[in-house]
Amino acid sequence: MDAATVRAAGRLDSVTAPQLRLVLDAALQHARLVAINLREVSFVDSTGRRLLVDATRRAHKRGSRLVVMDASAEVERSFALAETRALLDVLPGALGSTPNVAREPIDGVDPLRNPVNARIVTARVMDTDARALWTHGADGTIRRAWAPDAFDGTLMPPGARVEIYLDQHGAVNGWWHTSSRLAINQRHLAAVDGGPEFATGALVCQGSCELLWQAPAAAQVLGHDERCLTCAGPLALA
Incomplete structure (x- = not known):
């Protein structure tokens, strides 16, 4: 398993910290990237902060990563006052309460016109290895999408918002960074011999x-007479 999400709720203190530690340890044993969603956490005391710092260090030693996301302003302040924030991997630009739902068509461009798209979600780029694009949605879901070998972190900074197109099984069809117009079609990626590079x-x-x-399987996409993921227009090799 590449990634996992852990959700916490209520108070994170000396009473609840031991249980959360067990959950985090189990997740880190099976996933290279673990995100802990603190959206529903109302309070974190010194024990809770120490737990998060220790788990972050253990993850680094294992070659994994623990990312803290969607903390409330009050919890963020407690991290800052205790000088804990610098010791944690806190995801910037969290979506907060933004719904994880399909957006309205913009200027006539409606990706749901394409029958391969079952859903559109808005997500943020996570601060992780740039060779793979990791994102999280407002519901805490983590997704890994393909990015070109020449992928430059300056083009897609952590916290950047992207649109992700999903098929009926929840697999990623592609994604679009609407601000820079960087667009990725990863349909038929699994069928590429020798890897996308x-x-x-x-x-x-x-x-x-x-x-x-940009497509890791451009020929396969054209071979299936598929259309543009956003406006459903015809495609041609560039």
Whole structure:
């Protein structure tokens, strides 16, 4: 398993910290990336803060990572006052209470017109290895999406908001950073022989959005007569 999410609620103190430690240890044994969602945590005392710091250190020693996300302003202040925040991997730019639902069409561009898209979610880029794009949605879901080998963290900084297109099984079809127009189509990625680094290409949309899609399986996408993930326009090799 690549990633896992742990949700905490209520008070994180000397009473509840031991139970949370057991859960975090179990998650870190099976996942390389663990995110702990503190959205429903109302209070964290010194025991709770020490637990998070210790778990972060244990994760680093194992070659894994523990990310703290969606902490309330009050909990964030407690981290800052206790000089704990610098010792934690706190995800910047959390979505807070933003719903994890499909957005309304913009300028006539509606990705749900494409039958391969069952859902659109808004997510934030996590502060992790740039060779893979890790995101989290408002519901705490972590997703790993493909990114080109030449992926530059300056183009997609932690906290950047992206749209992710999902099929009916919840798999990622692709994603779009609407601010920079960096767009990725990863349909048929699993069918690429030799890995995506040997089969990357670009697809240009002939429709209304005119996006240039980076694709690890461009030939396979065209071979299935698929259309642009955003506006459902026809695609051509760039």
